[in-house]
Amino acid sequence: MKAQYKALIIDTILKEVRSKTLIFVFVATTASILIGHMILSTIINSMGGDATISISGIDALSVNFRILNAINFILAAVFGISVIKSDYENNIIYQYLSFPISRAEYFFTRILGSWLLVMAYYAYSYLLSAILFSFTFKKMVFTSGHFLSFLVLGLYLLLVIFISVFFSLFMNKIGALFATFASCIAAAAAFGTFAKTPYAEYFVNMSAFKGVGLVLYYIFPRISFLDSSATALLSSTPLGMNLIEQIIHLIVLTAAYVMLAQYVIKKKDF
């Protein structure tokens, strides 16, 4: 890796690791995982140590991971919004862009740095939960499904960061946060509606609302496919959709949005 990329990624991590949001989420997550572990231990002890009657360790861990995924979605969006915006607000962006790096290199290394930090937090909370739940249930509750789900969700978080950075180029922080949440929720709703629907039924009972959903389903990268895949891996259930179409759509649309972002950042005046 080029020394410049390494320096910029480390710089991003050093900058964001001081974020009050991260510190708050870190403390809150650690506390809630520990409290959850204590409550579960108390329940299991009161049941004479046999947890399998009412709850399985793997299921409990899966529910816990879904909560962590939601927290990480918010964290990824918050980091993405501030990572370039704060350079601009602190008048430091001029310094960065005067180095012999292209704008695209600056943009994508900032995204990569934020993603690595979110992933580090995600791995920490994942591992802490897995260890504590394994102790609680007195067996290894961390499965290969959990690990694969972690990796797939990692890709999802990378795309969430990319989307929030993209919006932050045009809007203030609140606006970009709202746009990120709104677009991800709308895309998730569209995905939930159409991903398992046969093509022949797309236009049945067509309404304006359904029409907008269909447009969103095709023009927005299907990041919810990653989210759904991670959930399916956690619960070991089949996805029940056309995987080839979903993967191709995700790759093509993400590539198109990356090119669009590259064009926008290249043409932007600072």
Place this chain on the structure above:
Amino acid sequence: MGIIQITDISKSYGNDFSLQNINLDIEKGKIFALLGPNGAGKTTLVKLMLNLMHSDSGKIEINQHNVEDKNSRMGVAFIPEKFSFFPFYTAKGALEFFGKMKGIEGAELDLQVSHALGELNISELADRKISKMSKGQVQRIGLASILIGNNDLIILDEPFSGLDPIGIRDLKEIIKKLKSQGKTLFINSHILMEMEQLCDEIAILNKGKLLFSGKVVDVLQTEASLDDFFYKMINGDRQ
């Protein structure tokens, strides 16, 4: 061929302001000052040179590279008017970061950082965080950054603002030293007395128009001071 070539550059912001057909050719190894009152367009021209903004027409080349090419910024150091950097960095850490962004690493980087801190008389600030420094000290970190890397061209935007008299004197010494090493300095300023002493060539910009471009010695053959010449140019443009 000059180290900076600005050809027919125009840039407008709505109806309020525009740079109009600016042409400049700045030779290597010279100290060049871009002079003008506040709002003349000096900072805009610097931003265009660093590709922080895009011109409406014309082109700018640095070291024969179009400014849209990142190679045009190879060997270029820039300090904005109010240098600032993330407060969690120490002076040494910030300078090391600047070095790494210019592709310098290891022992060479350590050497350049200690040299830069020494030249600016801020070695004792090496491990102090920027958040614990005064504005003048932070400005000195910025000035030290121009000594990091093998820079052929140094672009300084209002470098004397915010410096105390000792800082101004130190900066003048550094500028002279850099010139003696064959470096080119592009200084954006409205402090004329300092520029008269330091510069080889000047250009005067007012309301986005280039009023004059030439050698300081030629100006001083007909005028008592750069200050008088500047006043006449700007006043003439007003009438």
